[in-house]
Amino acid sequence: MISLWRSSSFGFVLLVGLAFILLPRTHGWSKEGHILTCRIAQGLLEPEAAEAVENLLPHYANGDLSSLCVWPDQIRHWYRYRWTSSLHFIDTPDDACTYDYSRDCHDPHSVKDMCVTGAIQNFTSQLLHYREGTSDRRHNMTEALLFLSHFMGDVHQPMHVGFTSDEGGNAIALRWFRHKSNLHHVWDREIVLTALADYYEKNLDSLQEEIVRNLTDGIWFDDVASWQECGDLLPCLNKYATESINIACKWGYEGVKSGETLADEYFNSRMPIVMKRIAQGGVRLAMILNKVFGQPEEGFAAAT
Numbered sequence: 001m002i003s004l005w006r007s008s009s010f011g012f013v014l015l016v017g018l019a020f021i022l023l024p025r026t027h028g029w030s031k032e033g034h035i036l037t038c039r040i041a042q043g044l045l046e047p048e049a050a051e052a053v054e055n056l057l058p059h060y061a062n063g064d065l066s067s068l069c070v071w072p073d074q075i076r077h078w079y080r081y082r083w084t085s086s087l088h089f090i091d092t093p094d095d096a097c098t099y100d101y102s103r104d105c106h107d108p109h110s111v112k113d114m115c116v117t118g119a120i121q122n123f124t125s126q127l128l129h130y131r132e133g134t135s136d137r138r139h140n141m142t143e144a145l146l147f148l149s150h151f152m153g154d155v156h157q158p159m160h161v162g163f164t165s166d167e168g169g170n171a172i173a174l175r176w177f178r179h180k181s182n183l184h185h186v187w188d189r190e191i192v193l194t195a196l197a198d199y200y201e202k203n204l205d206s207l208q209e210e211i212v213r214n215l216t217d218g219i220w221f222d223d224v225a226s227w228q229e230c231g232d233l234l235p236c237l238n239k240y241a242t243e244s245i246n247i248a249c250k251w252g253y254e255g256v257k258s259g260e261t262l263a264d265e266y267f268n269s270r271m272p273i274v275m276k277r278i279a280q281g282g283v284r285l286a287m288i289l290n291k292v293f294g295q296p297e298e299g300f301a302a303a304t
């Protein structure tokens with residue numbers, strides 16, 4: 001990763017530019033969604049996990065996990081990381097509105113486990129080696145932390161567990177108020193940006209404060225304990241993906257047709273759902289990091 005950051009800015013711009021031209025499909029909460037998820041998570045870390053995260057972050061992150069939570073989206077089209085590109089989402093059968101790990105978790109070439117839930121499982125078990133000390137060089141722990149943190153955001157974005165033929169809503173072109181967009185992007189970014197503009201004077205800190213307030217003594221206070229419940233990781237991840245496809249069907253796709261304009265009604269009814277998914281992603285990322293870096297008897301069993 002370090003070498004990539006050192007590459008010339010021209011090469012960087014060229015590569016990123018090409019990536020956007022060649023591969024228009026987008027995945028992942030917007031930059032804002034990922035930043036919020038990671039900031040909420042980092043605020044909920046217990047001391048051991050907070051210290052481990054700080055140790056794993058590169059110096060230039062200044063201890064701020066959220067500053068690198070978008071990194072997996074930035075590098076997914078680079079040659080070296082092209083294999084990660086299918087790890088941001090899950091395609092489920094059209095109109096089934098269900099998710100099944102063994103049926104759905106694969107890449108376009110049917111390689112098993114190459115989807116967002118498989119990736120979270122993989123990077124979590126890599127991080128479990130952190131407690132064994134730095135002698136284990138099989139994995140890049142920093143990258144594992146950044147991928148895990150990013151993908152915990154993605155699995156909570158409902159349209160990341162969408163239908164196959166429309167690419168999770170990417171192929172459903174429509175208008176968001178006055179400008180062109182698509183259904184996937186509405187859930188990735190448009191709703192968050194409209195909320196920021198309409199209610200928070202475009203200030204991400206204010207939105208974050210409100211989400212945290214709702215977790216600590218607001219509308220989600222009673223739910224947080226149940227969001228955090230998790231014995232074995234994979235069943236928990238399957239639950240999060242199932243929640244996403246259920247929301248995608250009920251609130252994402254429902255009543256939406258290609259070519260139409262989505263505006264106030266869609267925004268007002270979906271915004272609370274987007275905020276809740278960001279909050280859940282943050283709370284659950286913290287739960288995983290606390291288990292991974294905390295006392296072994298309270299955490300997940302280490303993979304061998």
Ligand SMILES: [Zn+2]
Nearest residue numbers: 027028088154
């Ligand atoms: Zn992503």
